[in-house]
Amino acid sequence: MDEVDVHYGVHHATEPDEEQILRELYGEPDAAGVFPAARLISAAAGATEMIDEARKSLGTSGRPNAITKEYASRHGDDFLRAAWCDMAVTYWARHSGNADAVLPGGDRAYTPWHAEDFRNVGRWHAGTTASVDQAKPGDIVFFDWGATNTISAIDHVGVVEKVLGGGRLQTIEGNTDDAVKRRVRGSGVIAGYGRPAYGGGNWTEDMVRKLPELSKGDTGEHVESVQGLLMARSHSEVRMTGTFDDTTEAAVKAVQRWGGVEDDGIVGPKTWPVLLRVH
Template sequence: MGTASGMLAAARASLGMTGRPNTITRDYAARHGGEFLRAAWCDMAVTYWARQSGNRAAVLPGGDRAYTVWHAQDFQKIGRWHTGTTANVDRARPGDIVFFDWGASNSVGAIDHVGVVEKVLGGGRLQTIEGNTGDAVKRRVRSASVIAGYGRPAYGSGDGGEPAPPKPGTPAPRWPGRYITQPPVMVGDDVRQWQARMRERGWHITVDGAYGPRSEEVCRAFQEEKGLEVDGIVGPQTWREAWESPIT
């Protein structure tokens, strides 16, 4: 069974994805038909992150979703729906699935969009990760005025979606002495070691020893998460943080 932190790690790994078709819409279309390749993909993204992180049962109680209204109704049916009042928004938790109505109502039937809560900012505001926002995966800050409500997945780390407690870091192995970047694609045991560590931290990444576009995408997302310079290059600080910072 998955966790809220795993769901967020999967969402962060997609930050920066743009356009369609993309990895998310292709994954959904492979199961549900080619018409989804270029369709609106905000809820396909939530479906993809849930599947990638082992959270399918918790996040998708009614199965895969591309239509936000049905997804919100799934949470209503199992009693895990919270209407988007300011007070309720301030009680949201990281990993909650948040639904939006650009018409500023709390009507489930009027829902237009969906994302994942990353941080609760107070004052009726949330920081989210959303797919298909400007045809990309981006962080947004949203207020209760456009939040119709949110569903609370029953994550495995505790009822109600509490994030798993951070795991302590470990001493970093010696930095290999070269800056890992691309293009051209760099290969080597140091790349494989770094990829394996990113996978241990919950990122969806292939451990093949080749630092290509996907590895750089994960590196940039990890750097942003840790407040480092976001350049997509595994230098001494990024290497050290991969091991020594707590895993959340």
């Protein structure tokens, strides 16, 4: 069956009315073709909030500043005027609700220790060109100006905003020229990066855990969403009535068989990903 990938906004050949139904359910897609539902799913992972928080700090400069003052309030006044690139990462992680994911060893102002934290939890990736091209927005990237790729020699840190290819990353960094700025960095100075376990490491599970279990007889907006998704999966016999009726149940069972899950007619944590095509 041809498909639209709702999560990534990648459009393959669609069934005649699939995109129209997705628009009705989730609103107009953005310039990249990503539906609002996909943005919400991505946000569940936490990387979106982390990057948004870093963007809010763009232009912050000098010291002490809001970032160093907050860090010093927890760890002492010596940090008010200290190098603050990793304090910025700590600040963004805390303010975006991602402290556990981004700071596996707790608050950090010393970059080698922060990189070690990621290595200790098995979430460290080397700074080779091939590896850097596999980075993702929200990853925490560490730099070694001496190009040794040695954790103990790390000098600086930032957050990945965009992967540019060819071993290059667009980043947001604190304490670069004593300010928060965007930079473009190449693999030659990238010692490696840590991959935070945003959303506990499995955004699909986190997302579907928040969705209700639905079955025959249920009513409401979530049932309408199920029916709209079924219509987008070529079940034109279904109507968006908001009532989980016999026709809806039969269509759910058909989609479950197609998706390789138990065809019990219940829309739960195993069936939502099939309907959303995020499995």
